[in-house]
Amino acid sequence: xxxxxxxxxxxxxxxxxxxxxxxxxxxxxxxxxxxxxxxxxxxxxxxxxxxxxxxxxxxxxxxxxxxxxxxxxxxxxxxxxxxxxxxxxxxxxxxxxxxxxxxxxxxxxxxxxxxxxxxxxxxxxxxxxxxxxxxxxxxxxxxxxxxxxxxxxxxxxxxxxxxxxxxxxxxxxxxxxxxxxxx
Ligand code: IMP
Numbered sequence: 001x002x003x004x005x006x007x008x009x010x011x012x013x014x015x016x017x018x019x020x021x022x023x024x025x026x027x028x029x030x031x032x033x034x035x036x037x038x039x040x041x042x043x044x045x046x047x048x049x050x051x052x053x054x055x056x057x058x059x060x061x062x063x064x065x066x067x068x069x070x071x072x073x074x075x076x077x078x079x080x081x082x083x084x085x086x087x088x089x090x091x092x093x094x095x096x097x098x099x100x101x102x103x104x105x106x107x108x109x110x111x112x113x114x115x116x117x118x119x120x121x122x123x124x125x126x127x128x129x130x131x132x133x134x135x136x137x138x139x140x141x142x143x144x145x146x147x148x149x150x151x152x153x154x155x156x157x158x159x160x161x162x163x164x165x166x167x168x169x170x171x172x173x174x175x176x177x178x179x180x181x182x183x
Contacts, residue, residue, distance in 0.1 A: 003166055007156070007173035012148055014170040017130075017158060018053065020147050024128065025057030027145055028098070031126075034061040038096040041088065043113065044068035045167070046102030049159035050130045050147075054100065062098075065090045069109055082112040097122045102159050103131040103150075107139040114141065131155065131172065148172075154180060 032038050042051040044066055055064060068086035097117060104110050110127065117125055128145035135152045150172070156162050157169030162180060166173075 003169065006166070006176055006179045007169070008176045010171050010173050011150060011153075011155060012158075012172040017147070017170075017172065021050070021053050022057055024145050024147060025054055025059075028128070029057075029059045032058075032060045032062070032096070036096045037061055037063065038098050039063045039065050039090055039092055040098045040100050041092075041117075042066050042100045043102070043109075044086065046159045046161065047100045047130070049167070050102060051100045054128070063090065065092075067113070069113065082109050084116070091120075092117065093121045094123050096124045097126070099125065099127045101127065101129040103133065103155070104129045104141060104143060105133045105136050107137050107141040110141045110143075111139050130158070131160075 038060070040051060040055065040062055042048060042064060045068065051064065055062070065088045066086060067084065067088050070083040070085055099110070099113060099117070101110060114125065114127075126144040127142060129143055130147040131150050132143060132146050132148070133150055133152060153174040154162065155172050156166035156175050157171050157173050159167050160172070161167045162175055166175070
């Protein structure tokens, strides 16, 4: 069976994503200059596609770096326990950081990341997320750039996975409940 058959609905089309990324890049282009030389920190794995498309529309000099945070495994809800699987290569002390996330759900992961970065004494920290599920928030987290707000459904595609699959879909879709309710 094709992966696409596991998709209940397309929530955000490929075109909508690409158009919104151009807008988000314009918001960033209005804030940052070459002199700021920010480091965009892609939170793996989910944000890899978002970072790749976003960075191509940025007009200011910047660097990119990667950090991998533990995911849910096969589940669909956050345990609140977060671990660093891959740490930054760059020393971000005194640097301007932009955290690039795929989705902010409960807010637990981002809270952990922001606390962890604060200890490294960056000059500034902003957050860009492609998606936000505000109805699920357990902890308020500051977000500077939001692509789309999504309803309380498990979403996949455009970098986001269920059990490591579906990341390659070029759109954001909702997964059929029978897919994740399988024993
Ligand atoms: P939070 O800690 O609950 O905010 O969850 C953040 C992380 O959980 C995200 O970076 C995603 O990797 C993952 N996540 C949350 N909701 C979804 C979803 O609907 N689909 C896929 N991954 C999700």
